[in-house]
Amino acid sequence: MNTNKYITGVLLASMLLLFSCSKYDWWNGKTGALANKNLPYVNCIVDSTGDTNVRLLVTTKVDTTVSTTRITEQGVCWSTSPNPTIADNKLAIGINSPTTFSITITGLKPKTTYYICGYAINHTGQKDSAAVGYSTPQMITTAASSPYTFGQILNGGMVFYIDTTGLHGLVCDTADLTYSVTDTGGKVTIIDSFPWTVSNRNRIFLNNGTAIGTDGSNTLAILTTFDSINSPNFDSLYLPNIAAFICRKSHGGDTSWYLPSKDALNLMYKNLAAKGYGNFNAVNYWSSSDYSYNGRVYAWAQYFGNGNQYYFGQSILLNVRAVKKF
Numbered sequence: 001m002n003t004n005k006y007i008t009g010v011l012l013a014s015m016l017l018l019f020s021c022s023k024y025d026w027w028n029g030k031t032g033a034l035a036n037k038n039l040p041y042v043n044c045i046v047d048s049t050g051d052t053n054v055r056l057l058v059t060t061k062v063d064t065t066v067s068t069t070r071i072t073e074q075g076v077c078w079s080t081s082p083n084p085t086i087a088d089n090k091l092a093i094g095i096n097s098p099t100t101f102s103i104t105i106t107g108l109k110p111k112t113t114y115y116i117c118g119y120a121i122n123h124t125g126q127k128d129s130a131a132v133g134y135s136t137p138q139m140i141t142t143a144a145s146s147p148y149t150f151g152q153i154l155n156g157g158m159v160f161y162i163d164t165t166g167l168h169g170l171v172c173d174t175a176d177l178t179y180s181v182t183d184t185g186g187k188v189t190i191i192d193s194f195p196w197t198v199s200n201r202n203r204i205f206l207n208n209g210t211a212i213g214t215d216g217s218n219t220l221a222i223l224t225t226f227d228s229i230n231s232p233n234f235d236s237l238y239l240p241n242i243a244a245f246i247c248r249k250s251h252g253g254d255t256s257w258y259l260p261s262k263d264a265l266n267l268m269y270k271n272l273a274a275k276g277y278g279n280f281n282a283v284n285y286w287s288s289s290d291y292s293y294n295g296r297v298y299a300w301a302q303y304f305g306n307g308n309q310y311y312f313g314q315s316i317l318l319n320v321r322a323v324k325k326f
Contacts, residue, residue, distance in 0.1 A: 054142075076118050196244075212267070218288035
C-alpha cells in the first residue's frame with residue numbers, strides 16, 4: 001500500500017456519518033440511573049482516513065463505583081455490515097486499563113463501505129455478552145484505487161485532492177505566488193502577499209461557495225466584481241493585484257487556475273502541508289470563499305502553522321496558492 005495515498009477530506013465529509021454519544025453508554029440520562037454498571041463506556045471517532053486504512057481515536061471508561069469492573073481487552077472491530085462486534089474483524093491494543101488511544105486499521109478494500117466500533121471488555125470476559133461495551137458504529141467508505149498520490153507533481157502543480165473516481169482532482173502551486181515591482185531607481189521588490197479585494201466600500205457579499213468545485217465560480221465572481229475596470233467596486237487608485245487576479249497573472253493568464261475554496265484550502269493543508277509537502281510557510285493563505293457577519297463582509301483564510309481557519313477583512317495582505325483541476 002502506498003501510505004501517501006489518502007482519501008480526501010471531501011469524501012470523508014460526504015460519506016462519514018458521525019453520531020453523538022451520551023455521557024456514558026451505561027448512563028440513562030432520562031432517569032439519572034445507571035443502566036448497567038458492569039458495561040464499559042466506549043467512544044470512537046475517525047481521526048483520519050486513507051485509501052485502504054483508517055485511523056481512529058478511542059476512549060474507554062468504567063464505572064469506578066463498581067469495584068469489580070475493570071477492562072481486560074479493548075480495541076476496534078469492523079465489518080461491511082452494520083453493528084459490527086468482536087466476532088467480526090477486530091484489532092486489540094494490549095492495554096488493560098481505561099484509556100484514550102489511537103489505532104489504525106490497515107488493508108481495507110478500496111471503494112468499500114465499512115462500519116467501525118470501538119470496544120472494551122470487562123472482567124467477566126467475552127462469554128457474557130453484557131460485559132462487552134461498544135461505541136456507536138461509524139460508517140466510512142474507502143476511496144477508489146488511484147494512480148495518483150498526494151505530493152505528486154502533475155500538470156504544473158502538486159496533487160492535494162483526488163476525487164472518488166481516483167482519476168481526477170486538484171493540484172496547487174508548488175510555491176507561494178509572488179510578483180516583482182521595479183521602481184524608477186531600478187530597485188526590485190518582491191511582493192508575496194495580497195489583498196482579497198483592493199476595496200469593498202459597498203460591502204458587496206458574493207456569497208461564494210466553500211466546497212470543493214466552487215473554486216472556479218468563486219474566482220470568476222471575484223474578478224468580475226472587484227478586478228474589472230467596469231466592475232462596481234474597482235478602485236483605480238490601487239493596483240488590481242488582488243489574490244484572485246494573481247492566480248491568473250502568475251500562470252500567464254491561464255484561466256484554468258483558480259483561487260482555492262475554503263474546503264480546498266483545508267485539504268491543501270491536511271494532505272500536503274501537514275505531511276511536510278509543498279514548502280508552505282506558517283502564515284495565512286487566502287481562500288476564494290467570502291463571509292458575512294454583522295453587516296460586514298470578510299473572506300476565509302487558513303493558517304498553515306496549525307490548520308485553523310479564520311476570516312479576515314478583505315484588504316488584509318495574505319499569501320496565495322492557486323489550484324487547477326486534473
